[in-house]
Amino acid sequence: MDWLEEKTEQFLKYMQEKSLIRSLVWYLCIGMAGVGTFYWITRNLCLAWLDVLARRVVEEVSVQSRLEWRKALEGYGFVKWDSLKMFIQFFYSNCLYLYLVICFVIVGRFFLETKIRPGITAISQGLNYISLGDYSHEMTWNSQDEMGKLCQEVEQIRKTLLRNKKNQWKQQEEQRKINAAFAHDIRTPLTVIRGYTEFLQKYVPRGKVTEELLLEKLDTMHEQQERLLRFSTTMTTIQNMEKWEPQGQWYTLSELAEEMEAVLEGLRGHTGKEISLHLDSTKQELFLDKHLLMEVFENLLSNGLRYARTSVQVYPVVQEKEFTVFVKDDGPGFSEKALLRGMETYFSEEENSREHFGIGLSVCRLLCENHGGSLSLQNSVSQGAIAAATLAAGVRSR
Numbered sequence: 001m002d003w004l005e006e007k008t009e010q011f012l013k014y015m016q017e018k019s020l021i022r023s024l025v026w027y028l029c030i031g032m033a034g035v036g037t038f039y040w041i042t043r044n045l046c047l048a049w050l051d052v053l054a055r056r057v058v059e060e061v062s063v064q065s066r067l068e069w070r071k072a073l074e075g076y077g078f079v080k081w082d083s084l085k086m087f088i089q090f091f092y093s094n095c096l097y098l099y100l101v102i103c104f105v106i107v108g109r110f111f112l113e114t115k116i117r118p119g120i121t122a123i124s125q126g127l128n129y130i131s132l133g134d135y136s137h138e139m140t141w142n143s144q145d146e147m148g149k150l151c152q153e154v155e156q157i158r159k160t161l162l163r164n165k166k167n168q169w170k171q172q173e174e175q176r177k178i179n180a181a182f183a184h185d186i187r188t189p190l191t192v193i194r195g196y197t198e199f200l201q202k203y204v205p206r207g208k209v210t211e212e213l214l215l216e217k218l219d220t221m222h223e224q225q226e227r228l229l230r231f232s233t234t235m236t237t238i239q240n241m242e243k244w245e246p247q248g249q250w251y252t253l254s255e256l257a258e259e260m261e262a263v264l265e266g267l268r269g270h271t272g273k274e275i276s277l278h279l280d281s282t283k284q285e286l287f288l289d290k291h292l293l294m295e296v297f298e299n300l301l302s303n304g305l306r307y308a309r310t311s312v313q314v315y316p317v318v319q320e321k322e323f324t325v326f327v328k329d330d331g332p333g334f335s336e337k338a339l340l341r342g343m344e345t346y347f348s349e350e351e352n353s354r355e356h357f358g359i360g361l362s363v364c365r366l367l368c369e370n371h372g373g374s375l376s377l378q379n380s381v382s383q384g385a386i387a388a389a390t391l392a393a394g395v396r397s398r
Contacts, residue, residue, distance in 0.1 A: 019145050020115055027111050031103040039096050046092035050085060119147030123154050135162035167369065189224035196221050246289040246371045248394070253318065254282035256290065260297060260314065267305065274311035275301075284318050287394030292371055293325075296364045296389045300327040303361060307331035307385065322373065323393040328386045333379040342377050364389055 018026065119141045126139035135158060141151040196217045203209045209217075257279050264275045297314075304312045308329035315326040334342060343365040364387075365375040372392030380386050 020147070023115055023145065024107075024111055027107045028103075031107040035096070035099045035103045038099050042095045042099075043092065046088050046095075049088050050092075115143075115145065116147060119143065119151050122151055126154065126158060130158060130161065135165055186228060189227050192224045193221050246292055248287045248289055250285050250287050250394075251290055252282065253279070253284045253286060253316070256286065256293065257282060257316065259290070259294060260316070263294070263298060263301065264314070267301070271305055273305060273308055275305075275314070276311070277314045277316075279316055281318075283397055285396050286318065286323050287396075288323060288391055289371060292367050293323075293391060296367050296375075296391075297325055297327075299361070299364045300325070300387045300389060303327075303387065304329040304331075304385070318395060321392060321395060322390055323395075324388055324390045326386055326388050328380060328384055330384040333383070333385045334377055339377055339379070343375060361387070 122139045122141045126137055129135070129137040139151055139155045139158060141148050143151075200209065200214070200217060204214070257277065261277055264277055268275055301312065301314070304327045308331045311330050313328045315328070317324045317326065343361045361375065361377070368375045368389050368391060373390040375390070376388045378386050378388070
């Protein structure tokens with residue numbers, strides 16, 4: 001029995017790997033074999049019974065006289081054997097159709113229970129959880145047939161919805177942090193402007209403020225106003241980046257490399273630093289948003305040039321369904337704090353920086369995530385920092 005159960009389990013596992021049509025054909029073949037077997041057994045049994053009945057009638061007739069035989073023909077015994085014979089003959093003639101009907105019912109029920117219902121149940125349960133707002137339940141049906149593939153497709157949709165939901169929560173949390181940081185950072189300029197305004201309102205009418213002191217206070221107030229304006233511009237930039245919808249097109253890798261090289265060529269003469277682009281192959285075509293890519297590339301390049309001592313190196317790399325741009329500089333590298341928080345909005349290790357508010361890497365991260373990718377920071381083993389921007393992209397060979 002253990003051997004039979006093992007073989008049955010192996011057969012069912014084998015059938016799970018087959019397509020629906022092949023499985024149905026297999027089940028029907030097995031069912032037809034069963035029908036043929038039962039029909040052969042029934043045929044032999046019916047023929048045997050008919051032979052037995054024929055002998056029984058002959059024996060009964062032979063032991064009776066002619067008068068008794070005639071009475072027997074009119075009696076219950078003959079009618080009884082004749083009815084049984086007619087039933088056996090009828091069953092013998094029609095049992096094949098009966099077995100076919102039973103075969104189709106059993107095969108259909110077994111096919112439904114083993115190939116169709118489990119996948120539908122898994123998908124139905126998963127969709128019920130999704131309708132309730134719960135995206136954590138996986139829809140798994142371990143089969144390589146059409147139902148298994150359908151379940152995998154629906155599972156991918158669930159993962160996409162879950163990822164989008166997490167991104168939405170993350171963006172909401174990020175927006176909350178941005179608003180909190182913005183409210184905190186504008187407090188100082190507003191306090192300075194308010195204090196100087198009250199000072200001037202109080203002492204200018206009394207003539208106690210010299211022209212030199214007045215101009216000094218006005219310059220300080222102007223600087224704080226410019227700082228507020230830059231804060232406002234930063235907020236607008238971040239909101240626009242979050243709403244940026246990627247518009248993909250097919251580009252050859254050589255076209256993208258030429259765009260990057262044009263940017264590098266324009267910066268070489270102004271920075272006095274060595275900037276190089278390293279590309280292994282240009283035989284692929286990529287489906288992505290070129291403008292989004294260049295925005296990320298220019299931000300990473302600008303950040304690398306700020307901290308590089310003598311050189312910045314760029315490595316575009318094509319992987320399966322991904323396009324990654326590595327920007328490496330020979331500067332001091334990222335601090336431990338920067339590695340943990342470098343991609344947060346308004347993070348900056350420059351004290352009292354008036355030009356940089358720490359949004360460059362944050363913008364790159366937002367753009368990469370909008371393009372289905374990510375941004376990572378790390379330090380080089382030798383020297384310097386490495387920023388890697390990955391975008392989800394279609395890849396095909398020319």
